[in-house]
Amino acid sequence: MKPLAHTTRGLPRILTALTAIAALSLGALTAAPAAAQSYPSKTVRIVVPFPPGGSTDLLARRLSDRLSEKWKQTVIVENRAGAGGTVGADHVSKSEPDGHTLLLGVTGSNGIAGSLYPNLPYDMVKGFSPITIVVSAPLLIVKNPKVPANNLQELVAAARAKPASLSYGSPGNGTSMHLTGEMFKLATKASFLHIPYRGSAGALADTMGGQIDLMFGDVLVVTPQLAAGKLVALGVTSKERHPMFPNVPTVAESGYPGFEALSWQGLFAPAGTPPAIVEKINQDVNAALKSAEFQEYFGSRGFTLGGSSANEFKAFIESEVKKWANIVKTAGVKVD
Numbered sequence: 001m002k003p004l005a006h007t008t009r010g011l012p013r014i015l016t017a018l019t020a021i022a023a024l025s026l027g028a029l030t031a032a033p034a035a036a037q038s039y040p041s042k043t044v045r046i047v048v049p050f051p052p053g054g055s056t057d058l059l060a061r062r063l064s065d066r067l068s069e070k071w072k073q074t075v076i077v078e079n080r081a082g083a084g085g086t087v088g089a090d091h092v093s094k095s096e097p098d099g100h101t102l103l104l105g106v107t108g109s110n111g112i113a114g115s116l117y118p119n120l121p122y123d124m125v126k127g128f129s130p131i132t133i134v135v136s137a138p139l140l141i142v143k144n145p146k147v148p149a150n151n152l153q154e155l156v157a158a159a160r161a162k163p164a165s166l167s168y169g170s171p172g173n174g175t176s177m178h179l180t181g182e183m184f185k186l187a188t189k190a191s192f193l194h195i196p197y198r199g200s201a202g203a204l205a206d207t208m209g210g211q212i213d214l215m216f217g218d219v220l221v222v223t224p225q226l227a228a229g230k231l232v233a234l235g236v237t238s239k240e241r242h243p244m245f246p247n248v249p250t251v252a253e254s255g256y257p258g259f260e261a262l263s264w265q266g267l268f269a270p271a272g273t274p275p276a277i278v279e280k281i282n283q284d285v286n287a288a289l290k291s292a293e294f295q296e297y298f299g300s301r302g303f304t305l306g307g308s309s310a311n312e313f314k315a316f317i318e319s320e321v322k323k324w325a326n327i328v329k330t331a332g333v334k335v336d
Contacts, residue, residue: 036276043074049088051081066288085109093127097272107176111320115328116174128268130313133306136264138238142231143214152235152254156188163191167212169203174335177216180261182331187256219302237261
């Protein structure tokens with residue numbers, strides 16, 4: 001009976017320990033909602049990994065204005081350009097995970113870079129807490145009007161008949177426009193010569209001038225030239241036709257099922273940010289994206305406004321990373 005008595009005497013200690021554990025667990029459960037209720041408690045920075053003036057910067061500034069109003073707290077845009085967006089992304093991945101430093105990441109920085117740069121200083125999946133996709137847009141396959149092809153089928157037939165006789169330009173090696181071209185080559189089993197430029201402007205000018213034959217261009221970039229008749233659109237890289245170009249077929253419906261390539265921008269926090277804070281930002285950003293102001297402004301410029309759950313965006317990022325990694329490996333893409 002002595003062992004039993006000994007056990008009984010120790011029971012208060014056990015109960016005390018269990019009570020302490022329960023209190024800690026309850027504290028952990030209530031801490032996250034409390035943190036979300038007090039968020040933001042100081043200035044929020046949205047890091048744009050590109051110079052001022054581009055579409056990512058414009059989007060971030062519109063979003064920061066709306067969130068400042070909603071949160072009654074200062075929200076600023078901080079431009080940290082360099083290395084195709086990876087400098088800014090790396091900075092955010094290493095920032096305090098409290099929701100006060102966010103990244104407006106893009107296809108290149110958060111979907112492609114890891115496949116191109118083996119020494120990338122951050123992990124595109126594990127380094128961030130995805131919040132929501134903000135906007136997306138397909139690319140348009142556009143040609144110089146003198147190129148003798150009236151549709152994608154004729155373009156592919158010409159490329160197969162004389163490999164590398166047709167050239168396409170991109171803003172640079174490893175960009176989403178370059179890799180979409182490689183994806184198109186793999187899907188069509190046709191050979192096109194890639195000509196990299198330093199930015200979209202050079203590729204656009206040379207496509208219009210006839211120095212190269214075509215390019216995979218942003219809707220926002222090529223729309224004025226299409227309207228002026230300086231370029232002709234042969235296809236769009238989304239699953240469905242673009243509302244601004246209802247007569248331009250998708251690559252998929254042109255004979256290459258399953259083809260889809262999007263240029264997207266999404267909001268990220270550093271990995272480890274409390275889920276309750278991620279959820280609060282998600283809800284407030286998605287509300288802004290649904291507003292008539294955002295829908296009209298960005299929709300008229302060719303963007304599809306996003307709005308997803310954090311889990312949906314996380315799954316999307318994982319699928320994008322795998323897709324582009326396969327394209328980079330299969331096509332043997334290298335960057336300088």
